[in-house]
Amino acid sequence: MYETLTPKELCKALHTDEKNGLSGAEAEKRLQRDGQNVLKKAKEQTVWDMIQEQINDPMIFILFIAASISILLREFSDTGIILAVIALNTTVGVIQEGKARKAMEALKKMTAPSAIVKRDGVYQKIPAARLVKGDVVQLKAGNQVPADLRLLQVQGLSVNESALTGESLPVAKTAAAMRPDLPAAEKRNMVYMSCEIMKGSGEGIVTATGMDTELGKIAGMINEVTGELTPLQKRLGDLGKLLSIVAVVLCAALFLLGLVQHRNLLQMLLLAISLAVAAIPEGLPAVVTIVLALGVARMVKVNTIIRKLPAVETLGSVGVVCSDKTGTLTENKMKVTALYANDIILPLSRVRKREFPRLLEGFLLCNNSMLGEQEIGDATELALLHMGKELGYDRERLLQQYPRTFEIPFDSEKKYMASVHRTGGYETVYVKGACDYILEKCAFVELRDGTEPMTQARRMKIRMAMESMARDGLRVLALAYRERVLEKTEKGLAGNLIFAGMAGMIDPPRKETAQSVKTLKQAGVQVAMITGDYKDTAFAIARKTGIAQSMDQCITGQELDEMTEEEFAAKMKNIRVFARVTPAHKVKIVQRFRRGGEIVAMTGDGVNDAPSLQAADIGIAMGKSGTDVAKNAADMILTDDNFSTIEKAMEEGRSIYVNIKKSILFLLSSNFGEIITMFAAVCLGLPTPLKACHILWVNLITDSLPALALGVDKNDAKALMEESPRNPQEGLFAHGGWLFTVFYGFLIAGITLYAFYKGGQTYAFTVLGVSQLFHAIGMRDKNKSIFSMNHLENPFMILAFCLGLALQLMVTEIPCFVQAFGTVRLSWGQWQFLLGLSAVPLLMHELLLIPGKCLSGRKAGKD
Known part of the structure; x- marks a missing residue:
């Protein structure tokens, strides 16, 4: 609800003074009322509790009976062997227990240790645990968000929410009010506990602390999800009960026969x-x-690292693999795959270095990111730099040849950035940003034979090309330029531009993924993609990897919420892509597959994946990119973050x-x-x-x-x-x-x-x-x-x-x-x-x- 309010309405609703923040006395009062801004500890088990849990098993009871009988028969060596078996099983089980507790500990480590807060009109640094609802908090690049905040003001603020929402790119934030009923990933005026601020600065008001935050809700779901026995454990349990009955019946029957025969x-x-x-x-x-x-x-x-022994066997009966997209099916690295220039869309492999000089040079010059041993900057800008390097451009040399003299930084509301460069005896401005915005500012278009006026028909043709690239799941950036800059102001730079072209980029699927999906399908295993990313982007990857063939096989979290349980169950048979989903949706999807009689494996790397990793029969976390929360909630970890490893x-x-x-x-x-x-x-x-x-x-x-x-x-x-998965029954x-x-x-x-x-x-x-x-x-x-x-x-x-x-x-x-x-x-x-x-x-x-x-x-x- 807070996302729908203006800053003034928000401060009124939370009884906060935007200029001075809360008073110290009011903050202390709210702290006593609501508690500290920390995640609750999971209920801790003692070692004895865990030992009892392991011993409470039919086969173990039978072994104790066997040990007792061996003692009566004075077969002490057999007694020793049997007790050693019990000790081995118990020790291994105790070591493997405590996943939820470890996941909660990792979640606690992710919360910010301190925060800059405005109280009594003065900014002060306090422990994040002492934040309360209504506090005004200052944010800047490099910080972790200390609680859930509704933004009051932003200056180029961009936040990495991938661990929480699954969105692959940093999210540009705004302070403007938004419409209600949006999923968390689309509330651009909200920031959430534990997310990292990538660039810019801002100020926000605390709307939730501790277990009431989005992170806290995930922590609650981790505690609520209870593990179930694996198929092998169920079969061995049934066998143990059967054998115990057989043992008692045999004893009685043989003894009675002996009595009858004297x-x-x-x-x-x-x-x-x-x-x-x-x-x-x-x-x-x-x-x-x-x-x-x-x-x-x-x-x-x-x-593959196995954290729970029975998970090894359970893998053999998996019928559905629910996979996260970013970093598992894909490389987790944006890459330019297509360019639009001179009225055509070309795959990057067919673009020659000198073919579109203005377009390519402009993308490299109007860029604030850096390549090197450590890549610094926005994922889309880094993709453009890699493109230039691949086509043989030396970006450093280019900057020396055309030095920058002025810049308008990227603005999330206007969705563009501009940079001015000295070109011989005059200056040239390059403007890079969202295609719709750039098109509005263009009066001309660059073609192979020179520039022409931007007509309505030409504008429509460019929009159709943009939509075609978007349907392929590409994130599209446009570039325009103008020579002989006279006025270095926003109005003077962003007008009468020449449209140079567009770059389409995507986080590409791993090379091995398509073959692995094909092999799993041959083995009778369904593959479903569950992601927080957009529907078009998700479907583009699903189509390339063979997971889905048509948009009819895709559904969003919002569409899922509008369905009844019966409608959802009927549609599940055909759905292969679940996009824009929340952590709660992920758990619901996994549980629906399981209620349908499937053994489910779920992959993930973020905090948002942890509840569904626990809900699945097999939770699979990423070893490289995965958070500690995801790893602790999982049954197994892929050390190479590669989907094809699941097949092996x-x-x-x-x-x-x-x-x-x-x-x-x-x-x-x-x-x-x-x-x-x-x-x-x-x-x-x-x-x-x-x-x-x-x-x-x-x-x-x-x-x-x-x-x-x-x-x-x-x-x-x-x-x-080549066989179908084993029936779990x-x-x-x-x-x-x-x-x-x-x-x-x-x-x-x-x-x-x-x-x-x-x-x-x-x-x-x-x-x-x-x-x-x-x-x-x-x-x-x-x-x-x-x-x-x-x-x-x-x-x-x-x-x-x-x-x-x-x-x-x-x-x-x-x-x-x-x-x-x-x-x-x-x-x-x-x-x-x-x-x-x-x-x-x-x-x-x-x-x-x-x-x-x-x-x-x-x-x-x-x-």
Whole structure:
């Protein structure tokens, strides 16, 4: 509402004296009433709170049960391993927590530490925290805005609001009243807390402090947005609950069977508890954590830093990437791409150095920016200097040849600047600015053969060219000149000018962006642009990168506000560009995609992006240009600020999920084999084929290294990226997973019972352990023969197989272990027989080559 008031009305509304400011007593009274101009701290968690949060997980509860059972069985080594797993998971989780708190801390650092304020008619420097609503504040270049202000007066004031609004260029400010209901990015008479003043000076009156500022509202949204579990965490949670039920049922059922058959109750109790432990793959949480951690290490090599481990896997199921424009899809650097002169629009690549000398020299001379090791000045002026350099002009030499004698600085209301230069025996004025203004001041137009009068038809033709360039998303600047200046005044300089031409510039898309968008589309991933920039500019970039093909696929934040929820949901299917949006809009868009069942990744670099980064399943911040607020709110950071890096990260995410699924199916099918072995023996009235210590030993050699080796397997990334994203509702056992688990469980149980029939407990113990090692080799790719696999790609599997075999040899050949496990020594012939029997799962893998392709999520037959 403050933007609609005149300075006089504003001071009256806020009970402030424009000339003298607030009195010291009144300021203190308002400070006591409204509180300090600071952002509230996020609710801090103690270390114990974070530990409890990590422990409150079904799989962790199961591990505690397993540890307790191991203590009862005096298997202290297993107890130590299980507790180490719990400690590892908890430690990693605690380290990854606290994103909102860190984001709030970064927001606090962004607020200005001090301000120049007028009180009792005197300017004084005070801590920004003590500013109150109604204070009159002085602003100048290089300062941060200390609170939200309505401007009372400006002198060439330009403010960088990109971090807050997403607009790519500094915003020229005005003190004039504006119409109501404008988005924050278009309130040119307002400046906002934390934004940097690029040039000029001004004075404004405080309209909001602390959490009431635009920055404070964003801080509030960061606190309100709550994180949700990733698809993998949900699946593992469901699995944990299922396994806990299975463990309890197995314990009770086996114990009751023992009672019915009048077996030794103590022996049956120990056996039932051991079987319950066998049903729980205690190595699974450790395997998942280590696989994700190794994935994080690999992703650093593709310029990606992961701040939250589960985010690695979630990348593999992303169906929508919502991307910011500036600095992510684009280079974050304005560049001249086209010139208009001599009645034609030419791409810069076709312009020769001496073709339009007045136009090119004028843009370089009427320019206050500087190139060098550090570029200084306005982004559009720097683009003009780069253009001159590219065309072979030496700007310093040009200034020496035509020294400046007078200047009218850029004025945001009149939208032009002028500079006068000595040219031989006379002076020439160059005027650069908005095309409409320059055209009004031109009486002539420069053509190839000389100058002609500016007719109405010629003026219309120039306007049509300007509109054509604008439709391509170009920011257009015009240049005019006049020789033989007589009067160095605004009226004397800006009249009877000769129109020289126009330059069209844009923040161009990165070279790799279009190909990355194409690859993501082939992988079934939608790409949507969400930006605070203008609709035409956003669409121009979206069209060049392949994100959108028509303006019908674009919508503004204002249009979005006018829609009902149902209309918005229906239109979302076609919209690919969201322009002129606020931070609240960004969160709404992300949440709408998520309610539609999509897994959403959101990229951003500014403060305005932080709430939506947290609201998304995967928040992706820019490492170079990103603010600390955005980085702390994100799950992952792109160190090269390049959109194409997301594609590489997705490849890694999909591969990691495939590997985790391999490990889970291997562990569950192996453990199911142990369960069936014991149950079948008891049901058939046979002696128990395995002791409790045998089951725990087999779990030790199979639940660790082989499962981990599967977790770091190398997959065909290209093939994975040709598939559609995984359905977030899809379970771990989709595409034949349950059938696979049951089949191999019964197969392992069958050969174990056959071994028991042939040679007793030692035979059964050996086959149960070694068959799972062979099973792990086949699990590398259940759709490919072992003879076509490159086994050297996974040396960890070779190591896990050899080490597991050595450990099994140890318990049958070393006397002390033979005694401890109650086994008997085996001859070479017996080992040959047992190895052949144990290889049956691998043989079945070759015979069946099950076509379900459940591991890679490929859409071949479903159960």
